Amino acid sequence: MKKKRISIRFDDRTLMLLEELSNKTSVKVSVVVRSLVMKGINDIVDDAGNLKLDENRYKNSNYYPVIAGNIARNYDKLRALCFRQVTGYFDSRSHEDIFQDTVLYVIQDEESLKCTTDEDLIRHFLHRYRMIEFQTIRDAQQLKKIPYADYIQAKEDTTERQ
Numbered sequence: 001m002k003k004k005r006i007s008i009r010f011d012d013r014t015l016m017l018l019e020e021l022s023n024k025t026s027v028k029v030s031v032v033v034r035s036l037v038m039k040g041i042n043d044i045v046d047d048a049g050n051l052k053l054d055e056n057r058y059k060n061s062n063y064y065p066v067i068a069g070n071i072a073r074n075y076d077k078l079r080a081l082c083f084r085q086v087t088g089y090f091d092s093r094s095h096e097d098i099f100q101d102t103v104l105y106v107i108q109d110e111e112s113l114k115c116t117t118d119e120d121l122i123r124h125f126l127h128r129y130r131m132i133e134f135q136t137i138r139d140a141q142q143l144k145k146i147p148y149a150d151y152i153q154a155k156e157d158t159t160e161r162q
Contacts, residue, residue, distance in 0.1 A: 008033070063107040070121050071103060078122065082129050098136055102129040 010018065022029045071078065082099050106112050106125050115121040 067112045068107045098133050
């Protein structure tokens with residue numbers, strides 16, 4: 001396998017943490033980064049080489065063609081109702097991604113079969129959209145709030161002193 005060089009830019013905080021980890025483990029920063037990349041690859045690629053990102057977001061059930069047809073017929077209206085003038089990314093996921101996740105979810109949702117009119121389906125779709133949007137935002141916030149070991153240790157030290 002031919003080796004290729006790439007350069008990665010890190011912000012100051014990430015670089016400081018990598019150097020700290022390198023010093024504590026007596027391993028070069030490049031080896032630490034390679035280990036993190038390989039760990040990440042193992043987490044997102046299965047044995048067959050397929051991406052397994054967001055595997056828990058979708059159901060493993062069949063889709064309902066009737067619901068898919070109803071969504072297709074009301075697609076423009078659903079997009080207009082779901083999209084606001086606000087743009088944002090939540091852990092690299094946009095409102096478009098959330099909308100498409102909702103389409104997939106509703107097409108496979110048994111609750112959707114109870115919707116007898118287009119208005120019922122639109123109401124149900126909007127409810128599911130808000131549900132998936134909320135969960136996506138919470139997931140992104142949780143990823144940003146991972147406590148570092150030094151912070152946890154400092155917190156424990158202050159409670160012991162009291």
